[in-house]
Amino acid sequence: MITARFEDRFESRLSSLRATGEPFAIATVVRTVDATSAKPGAKAIVLADGTIAEGWIGGGCARSAVGKAGAAAIKAGQPQFISLRPEELLAAEGVAPGEERAGVRFARNGCPSKGSMDIFVEPVLPRPRLVVFGAGPVAMALCDLAGRFDLHRTMAAPGLTEGPAERVQDGFVLPTGAEGGGEAAPGARRFIVVATQGKGDEAGLRAALAAGAEHVAFVGSRRKFATLAERLIAGGMEAEALARVKAPAGVNIHAITPEEIALSILAEIVMLRRDGGRGEAHGG
Structure with missing residues (x-):
């Protein structure tokens, strides 16, 4: 007994x-x-x-x-x-x-x-959280492919229906709570990818950096990100915060299609997830 x-x-x-x-x-x-x-x-x-x-x-x-x-x-x-x-x-x-x-x-x-x-x-450990900002082809491909990698997925984009368990950050709806992307469970690793691709890029970056995560990546060229960074800094954002963003997102596999870009991003997330180094995830 x-x-x-x-x-x-x-x-x-x-x-x-x-x-x-x-x-x-x-x-x-x-x-x-x-x-x-x-x-x-x-x-x-x-x-x-x-x-x-x-x-x-x-x-x-x-x-x-x-x-x-x-x-x-x-x-x-x-x-x-x-x-x-x-x-x-x-x-x-x-x-x-x-x-x-x-x-x-x-x-x-x-x-x-x-x-x-x-x-x-x-x-x-709690499942790592992947938060994808945007609803375009790369964002959709990334959310779809990430389902095979034991990641808790959240898509944040303007226009998504706001519910009682959600909050809005710079126009992007983020679920909250232990299973939400907005406020991860204690100890959960979080990866944020801004895949807005011309539809709310500045707002997406602001929301992603405000949400906080060990890894924030931007889908777009270095030149495009540099231009956005200049505008955000001029608007009052600290340069140190933007230096944490990995741009372009993913590892270089010469990706062209949305699916290939999604694969390159997930390859980078897997590498960061498995190396055990929580303090080494930010790239510039």
Whole structure:
């Protein structure tokens, strides 16, 4: 009965975190040697700040190491594998606490039991948000193709119907809330592409930069973007904000058709999404 209640609480917390879009990690004990309080199969939910929110993976000796690994996994967007071992065993193997070898990060187990435990920590992150400004051929092709890449898509364009869960920014309607493009869930990565193509370019750029995202790209030539940037700066926008915009959008694959341009943009988003570097996404 206790086990059933424990599992219910664990699953309830998982559902709650997924519903709110909050990033978290699941730590699973995969191997133990000698005396350990947690056994293989034990699980815990770790929040972005390293707090263990639910579950059991051992006492204080393990919780600190698992909390740090969970926070690191969420920040990097990559799984972590940690091996918790007594200090004597680490020294005998010539391994220092915190050292990583062949994908395994070692930590010291200071508990009197002197047991060893291997733990796999997997981050669970909200789906990245792709917000596309515009409703032309490239915008349509991009939204269509992005559906195959596990991205939450939002199209923002003048004239779209405004509803109770939406807000307007410079004439562009943006849905709000955890699943909206206007205000992403905590921890969700966001990519914005301005594909207005002559229909509200200045307003689209203003709205895109106001919305905030780790990557903002503009569909158009460097010359066209430079002209728009000059006008926006003359209108009071800071040059530093415009320097964050990647123009032209996408990687250079000599794209011509809307579908090819959409492919080049998604290739760039995939590259940024998978490199794990959240601070390196802005291009100029």
